[in-house]
Amino acid sequence: MKLLKKGAEADIYLTKWNNSNAILKIRKSKEYRNSVLDSKIRKQRTIRESQILSEVKSFGISSPLVYYVNLKKSEIIMQEIPGIPVHDLTESKIVKKSMEIGKLVGIMHQNGIMHGDLTTSNFILYKNKIYVIDFGLSQKTNKPEDHAVDLRLIKEILNSAHAKIMESSWNNFLLGYKSIVGNSQLSKITNLVSSIESRGRYAAVI
Ligand SMILES: Nc1ncnc2c1ncn2[C@@H]1O[C@H](COP(=O)(O)OP(=O)(O)O)[C@@H](O)[C@H]1O
Numbered sequence: 001m002k003l004l005k006k007g008a009e010a011d012i013y014l015t016k017w018n019n020s021n022a023i024l025k026i027r028k029s030k031e032y033r034n035s036v037l038d039s040k041i042r043k044q045r046t047i048r049e050s051q052i053l054s055e056v057k058s059f060g061i062s063s064p065l066v067y068y069v070n071l072k073k074s075e076i077i078m079q080e081i082p083g084i085p086v087h088d089l090t091e092s093k094i095v096k097k098s099m100e101i102g103k104l105v106g107i108m109h110q111n112g113i114m115h116g117d118l119t120t121s122n123f124i125l126y127k128n129k130i131y132v133i134d135f136g137l138s139q140k141t142n143k144p145e146d147h148a149v150d151l152r153l154i155k156e157i158l159n160s161a162h163a164k165i166m167e168s169s170w171n172n173f174l175l176g177y178k179s180i181v182g183n184s185q186l187s188k189i190t191n192l193v194s195s196i197e198s199r200g201r202y203a204a205v206i
Pocket residue numbers: 004005006007008009010011012023025064078079080081082083085121122124133134136
């Protein structure tokens with residue numbers, strides 16, 4: 001088995017499932033966490049991830065198929081999406097794809113799912129389609145405040161990892177998001193994003 005990525009939370013291996021390439025995601029234990037709490041968290045995130053990976057398909061989001069789940073080992077085996085993470089695309093492509101990412105996030109929110117870790121590495125472009133991955137921190141929620149937390153994070157990621165294209169990609173993201181949730185919901189959520197940001201600034205000053 002080939003180790004593809006060593007993440008902060010999980011290790012990702014390339015493996016086989018019925019002769020197809022597959023991804024094995026194993027959540028590792030964290031030494032600093034109490035061991036009972038640690039296994040609870042890993043199990044919970046494994047359950048959450050495998051459930052939501054499947055659930056989002058019902059409203060048209062593309063995501064890897066879940067092949068196998070082992071809760072004791074905090075393992076998921078899923079379809080490999082052999083594309084390119086949006087994070088690694090050229091800047092002009094990221095700008096272009098931001099509108100579709102905004103739409104996908106709008107669709108998730110409209111269906112009561114907060115992703116919880118909206119980074120450009122968690123979207124994979126494959127055969128001109130964008131797949132969404134990494135649902136371990138997702139939540140079922142219709143609360144505008146929770147949806148605003150999602151937008152705040154992706155905005156922050158665009159700002160830090162893709163600073164040169166921040167404005168155009170953020171604008172495109174918002175256009176896509178608006179096309180799904182509508183004007184008044186967009187204003188509600190972006191106002192909440194602004195208030196999270198101003199609290200952040202205030203906290204940084206004192
Ligand atoms: N199903 C998949 N197909 C292809 N690549 C994947 C898949 N799942 C994960 N990866 C790759 O591994 C990286 C880390 O996986 P991810 O599920 O996002 O874990 P983490 O919680 O560590 O961010 C992704 O950014 C992607 O590059």
